[in-house]
Amino acid sequence: MKISIIGTGYVGLVTGLSLANLGHQVSCVDIDKNKVSQINSGTPPFFEPGVAEMLTKIIKQKKLLATDNLEKSVKDSEIVIVAVGTPTTNNKIDLSIIKKASEQIGNALEESSDYKVITVKSTVLPGTTAEIIKPTLEKYSKKTAGKDFGLCMNPEFLREGNALEDAMNPDRIVIGQLDEKSGQEFAKIYSKLSSPKIFTNLWTAELIKYTSNSLFATLISFANEISRIAEAIGKVDVLDVWKGVHLDKRLNPIVEGKRINPAFLSYLLSGCGFGGSCFPKDIQALATFASEHNTDASLIKSVININDTQPGRVVSHLQKALVNLKGKKIAVLGLAFKPETDDTRESPALPIVKQLTLEGAEVVGHDPMAKVADIIQVDTIKEALGDADAAVVVTSWKEYRDLTPDIFKQYMKQPILIDARRIYDKRVFSKAGITYKGIGLA
Numbered sequence: 001m002k003i004s005i006i007g008t009g010y011v012g013l014v015t016g017l018s019l020a021n022l023g024h025q026v027s028c029v030d031i032d033k034n035k036v037s038q039i040n041s042g043t044p045p046f047f048e049p050g051v052a053e054m055l056t057k058i059i060k061q062k063k064l065l066a067t068d069n070l071e072k073s074v075k076d077s078e079i080v081i082v083a084v085g086t087p088t089t090n091n092k093i094d095l096s097i098i099k100k101a102s103e104q105i106g107n108a109l110e111e112s113s114d115y116k117v118i119t120v121k122s123t124v125l126p127g128t129t130a131e132i133i134k135p136t137l138e139k140y141s142k143k144t145a146g147k148d149f150g151l152c153m154n155p156e157f158l159r160e161g162n163a164l165e166d167a168m169n170p171d172r173i174v175i176g177q178l179d180e181k182s183g184q185e186f187a188k189i190y191s192k193l194s195s196p197k198i199f200t201n202l203w204t205a206e207l208i209k210y211t212s213n214s215l216f217a218t219l220i221s222f223a224n225e226i227s228r229i230a231e232a233i234g235k236v237d238v239l240d241v242w243k244g245v246h247l248d249k250r251l252n253p254i255v256e257g258k259r260i261n262p263a264f265l266s267y268l269l270s271g272c273g274f275g276g277s278c279f280p281k282d283i284q285a286l287a288t289f290a291s292e293h294n295t296d297a298s299l300i301k302s303v304i305n306i307n308d309t310q311p312g313r314v315v316s317h318l319q320k321a322l323v324n325l326k327g328k329k330i331a332v333l334g335l336a337f338k339p340e341t342d343d344t345r346e347s348p349a350l351p352i353v354k355q356l357t358l359e360g361a362e363v364v365g366h367d368p369m370a371k372v373a374d375i376i377q378v379d380t381i382k383e384a385l386g387d388a389d390a391a392v393v394v395t396s397w398k399e400y401r402d403l404t405p406d407i408f409k410q411y412m413k414q415p416i417l418i419d420a421r422r423i424y425d426k427r428v429f430s431k432a433g434i435t436y437k438g439i440g441l442a
């Protein structure tokens with residue numbers, strides 16, 4: 001099928017590649033001319049494992065072409081997928097970009113005589129597709145949704161770092177449909193995939209996305225609340241608590257004599273909090289949406305509050321270990337919000353560095369991939385640790401997980417280590433002479 005994708009961020013480009021890989025003819029639209037020529041020359045505008053290789057392959061097959069001509073791309077397509085950003089500004093979802101895109105799509109629809117399905121893939125709050133995007137498309141096309149063109153909402157569940165794999169092998173395909181014809185026509189793009197398809201109304205599809213992200217964020221904040229209780233007790237290591245909880249058969253079933261270790265358990269671990277371009281903005285938007293609908297989302301608000309204050313707990317551990325942070329050199333290992341990405345949006349590393357700097361510490365950052373403009377960064381772990389008074393591990397990169405106590409002892413002024421992701425074996429590190437502290441450990 002001929003598919004037009006509006007927006008070439010993570011979701012747009014990765015979706016485009018996975019659909020092109022299924023054999024569709026994909027046109028990726030972006031207003032940024034640089035991004036368009038970058039993509040057409042085979043260079044992804046962001047780092048994501050496997051994307052560069054897949055882009056090179058797909059471009060060679062001529063299955064994907066980027067363009068800044070939205071009108072032509074929409075006119076030439078049977079399916080139009082909207083994957084532009086929906087940032088959160090002043091705690092509220094900002095729909096200005098998606099509204100503008102809807103106007104332009106509407107204009108292009110006015111001059112098209114064939115039936116096309118417009119599908120919203122961007123994360124939008126319940127009601128947005130039916131109550132904001134639909135009237136915009138109708139106004140600018142002078143046509144009727146459900147009659148002249150179809151309308152769907154198809155949330156995306158891909159994770160950064162696993163984006164391509166998630167998009168190519170979706171665990172479920174949620175299709176919110178304005179009417180049955182819209183859903184059936186749109187579902188054809190996924191006909192080669194055996195993933196279960198859930199057909200719902202537009203509002204439900206939108207809420208499924210927010211519920212999914214809020215659930216995982218809630219697990220993380222719950223795990224962090226328990227870490228605070230463990231720290232307060234003083235005789236508990238929260239890691240042991242999670243070991244004891246995770247082995248519940250209801251959480252980690254035994255199949256054919258073996259534990260299946262479901263991925264969701266990795267969200268039920270204590271650390272320095274969640275970040276990224278999705279969880280923080282989505283749950284904030286949902287909390288505001290709930291209160292606008294006279295619903296006090298008190299659990300979600302607490303999830304946000306715990307997450308906002310968790311980086312401060314890491315700084316407290318450093319303060320406790322060093323007494324005074326002024327003039328102390330602190331190595332911050334990891335700036336990305338999670339491993340396998342160069343994305344630092346809402347990374348807990350940012351408030352940690354900011355607070356340390358305010359306390360007068362000399363912060364030296366390191367990350368295998370991420371760069372942050374106003375943080376002093378060095379290229380090697382050894383340089384970061386060199387002469388440091390303390391080190392804190394913020395991102396669980398493999399490079400850090402593989403470190404042994406020797407390197408901390410060899411390069412640091414004093415081997416004080418705050419493990420904010422609990423990636424090291426406490427016993428091994430303590431025995432080797434490291435002053436080992438961490439989240440969930442008094």
Ligand code: UGA
Binds near residue numbers: 158263273
């Ligand atoms: C998240 C969701 O997981 C995706 O399903 C969703 O499509 C995406 O948001 C989105 O809305 O676009 P992402 O932000 O890429 O994806 O990353 P995750 O891997 O879920 O990580 C989010 C946060 O959870 C990070 O801060 C990370 O450190 C934390 N996390 C992640 C864990 O605590 N444990 C893990 O095993 C994985």
